[in-house]
Structures are given as C-alpha cells and as structure tokens.
Amino acid sequence: MEFIDYYKILEIDKKATDDAVKKAYRKLARKYHPDLNPENKEAEKKFKEINEANEVLSNAENRKKYDKYGKDWKNAEQYERAGQQQYGGGNRGQQANGGGGSENDFTDFFESMFGGGARSRGGGQVKYKGQDYQTELHLDLKDVYTTHQRTLTVNGRNIRLTIPAGVKNGQVIKIKGYGGEGVNGGPKGDLDIKFSLANHTAFKRDEENLYSTVDLDLYTAILGGEITVDTFDGKVKLKVSPGTQNGTKVKLKGKGFPVYKKEGVFGDLYITYQITIPTVLSEKEKELFMELQKLRTP
Amino acid sequence: MNTENFISLNTLSSHYQVDISFFNTLVEMGLIEVEVLDQSFYIQQDKITVVEKMIRLHHELEVNVEGIDVVFNLLERIQDLQNELMITKNRLRLYES
Numbered sequence A: 001m002e003f004i005d006y007y008k009i010l011e012i013d014k015k016a017t018d019d020a021v022k023k024a025y026r027k028l029a030r031k032y033h034p035d036l037n038p039e040n041k042e043a044e045k046k047f048k049e050i051n052e053a054n055e056v057l058s059n060a061e062n063r064k065k066y067d068k069y070g071k072d073w074k075n076a077e078q079y080e081r082a083g084q085q086q087y088g089g090g091n092r093g094q095q096a097n098g099g100g101g102s103e104n105d106f107t108d109f110f111e112s113m114f115g116g117g118a119r120s121r122g123g124g125q126v127k128y129k130g131q132d133y134q135t136e137l138h139l140d141l142k143d144v145y146t147t148h149q150r151t152l153t154v155n156g157r158n159i160r161l162t163i164p165a166g167v168k169n170g171q172v173i174k175i176k177g178y179g180g181e182g183v184n185g186g187p188k189g190d191l192d193i194k195f196s197l198a199n200h201t202a203f204k205r206d207e208e209n210l211y212s213t214v215d216l217d218l219y220t221a222i223l224g225g226e227i228t229v230d231t232f233d234g235k236v237k238l239k240v241s242p243g244t245q246n247g248t249k250v251k252l253k254g255k256g257f258p259v260y261k262k263e264g265v266f267g268d269l270y271i272t273y274q275i276t277i278p279t280v281l282s283e284k285e286k287e288l289f290m291e292l293q294k295l296r297t298p
Numbered sequence B: 001m002n003t004e005n006f007i008s009l010n011t012l013s014s015h016y017q018v019d020i021s022f023f024n025t026l027v028e029m030g031l032i033e034v035e036v037l038d039q040s041f042y043i044q045q046d047k048i049t050v051v052e053k054m055i056r057l058h059h060e061l062e063v064n065v066e067g068i069d070v071v072f073n074l075l076e077r078i079q080d081l082q083n084e085l086m087i088t089k090n091r092l093r094l095y096e097s
Helices: A018-032 A041-057 A060-087 A092-098 A106-119 A141-145 A218-223 A283-296 B009-016 B020-028 B045-060 B065-095
Strands: A133-140 A148-154 A157-163 A172-175 A191-198 A204-206 A209-217 A225-231 A234-240 A249-252 A269-276 B006-008 B035-037 B040-044
Touching: A018 A041, A041 A060, A133 A141, A133 A148, A141 A191, A204 B065, A209 A218, A209 A225, A218 A225, A218 A269, A234 A249, B006 B009, B006 B045, B009 B020, B009 B040, B009 B045, B020 B045, B020 B065, B040 B045, B045 B065
Parallel strands: A133 A191, A209 A269
Antiparallel strands: A148 A157, A172 A191, A204 A209, A225 A234, A249 A269, B006 B040, B035 B040
16 A cells, blocks of 8 residues: 555644644545535545545544554554564564555545544444445437437446437436445435537537538529538428528528427527639639629629 | 425434434525424425535534535535536537637
8 A cells, every 4th residue: 555644635744733633634624525526526535535634643543653654554553563572582474464454545434434424423323325426428419319228337337328318518417326335324325427428510509509501602692592401310401592691690490409308399500601602713604704793883 | 294205304313413403593594495294394305415415514514504505505606607617618619610
C-alpha cells in the first residue's frame, strides 16, 4: 500500500493539536462533502481521503501508531510483539511477515463512513442508503431518434434499459436501486446515467428542433420549382417559391427531433437555403447573362 | 389516508436516532411536507432520500436547519444552472462547424 500522508491531506502540521485536527477535518468536510458536490468525482475522492485521515488522526492511539509506523501503522501491535520477541531471541522472519498489510483502503473507509457516523451517535445500527453510482453512456444522435432498449454493464452487473427517444446531450437519467449496497441493510443507492451524444449527421439539434442548410441552384431560386430535401427520417419534396433569396429559412413542421417522453410528438426542421452561383460560365451562358443584365439596367 | 407509502416521523426519529424536534423544525421551516393522520405526522417514502441528506448535513457537517435550507436552495440553483449550461452548450454546437 502506498504511503498516504494524512497530515498533508488535512492540510495540518504534524504537531497539530487535537482541536486543530478536528477543525481542519470539519473545514474540509464542509468543502468536499458528497451531498454538497453532486456528480463531482474529484470531491468524492477527496472526501474519502479526508475521512480516512480523520479516522486515524482524531484517535490518539491510532495517531501515535501512525506517527511511529507510517503506512504500516495498522500492524503496529504485530511489530511491537515482533520487536519484543526479537529482543528476547525471536526470529526476524515473523517481523517480515507482519508488514505490508493492505486490507484497508479509502473505499473501505468510505463504505463505513455513514455507518461510522451512526456509531458515533450512540452505537446503533442506523440504516443508510447506498452510494449513488455515476456512469456516462456514449451514443450517436441517430440512436436516440427512437425509443430503444440497451443493455449496460455497470460494476459487473447487466442492466437492461429503455432509452426514451429525444434524450438530450448531457442529460442525466436516474435508475433507482442500481447503486451501491445500503449500509446496515439500508436501501441501495441509485445509478445516474449521463448521456453523451455524438452528432455525425448533417443536422444540428437545438432541443427538439433540427437545423440544416440546403444548396439551391440559382435558376430554381429565381424561377421557383420543386426540390427534394433530406429530413432526419427520409426525403421530402419541397416547393420553392420564385425569387427565393439566399439565407431564406423554411420550417418543416413535425420533421424535427422527437420530444423527450412525449410519444409521437416531434419538433420542427428548419432549412436554410444557400443559393449556389455558377463559378464557371460557358460563352453562351455569359452572353445570356449579359443580355439579362442589359434588361435590368435602365 | 392510506399510510402504505408513508412513514411516520416517529419511526424516522427512532430509525435514524435523530431527535423528533429536528423533524418538527424541518416541517415548521417548510423543508419537508407531511401528512397528518391520527395526530401523527407522516412523510412520503420517496422523500426519504432528501431527509437522509438533511440528516447527514446536520450530523456530519453540523449544519443547522436554517443552514440546511440555504444549502438546499443553493443546490437547487446549481442544478438549474447546470441544466441551463447543458442547454447553452448544446445550442453552441449549432454554430460550430
């Protein structure tokens, strides 16, 4: 087990008094408590560390052992016994075997945290809800266009989920009872799934509305006509009015993205026309454009 | 009232080893909603998580009930801001090529 400097974690000096330890712990606990830092893994880790540091340094006996033996303080008694045997002719092999205990880590402390708090309030078996787990699910925008089922593996456990159409990027869905085990028989924690959606389509999404840009040839823009455009779920024919300007926006009602948890309700698709001007003209075309220009010039 | 989905404050008090006055103050401050039956106060089961959080703040961080009120209001504002940030970030993607 790697050496953990509890004094450093609590940001105190090795000569700190018991009161200073208590004060430092409370200050840091208020800063990093998981209830005050939801979904903040860094704060959660830090909180585990300061709890462990406090459990050791706030207990005079543990602190003494820690100061003397460092990372192996939990095996202090074994060391001391071995030391006595050594002085009395005991073998050194036993001492070597005694070291290196690593059965406890931050997780153990965290799991006992709420229970530990309960013990300090009178030694009873208080039930607490288990730890909430957080996970991120990476999907494609196309995946969440329809409601579908998916199996996730979280901490070795398979969870079959129904993912409703219209889930948003960054949205968090809570699955009750799929978190950590409760303390002292308390209920299980929850599983928070954060959706991370990648968009590889030609559409941009804002909530339930979609946006796209469609190239429109000069002649259709001037004379009007009919074009075929892509929507998220297929192609549609669209009438173009004569004299359509560059940047004109057209709304296709109900052709946007599904509205979350509103079955059959869709947003709109906004199409922006981008008129394409021919860059290379034949002699004949040039001649005809000049003729048109003359007609327009008084 | 059917008490199937409710837990009495007395049960909570003994279960969590927290003085009943703590829950009464939470009720007085409007931090938890209760139903009354036969002169006993009951809380909805699905609100237990919130109550547990209040107990933790009170015992582990020594936050008083007024402080809990402030913390919950601020956490709610953080949640609102995070939602707003998520929407804004997603909207920003509209303008990114």
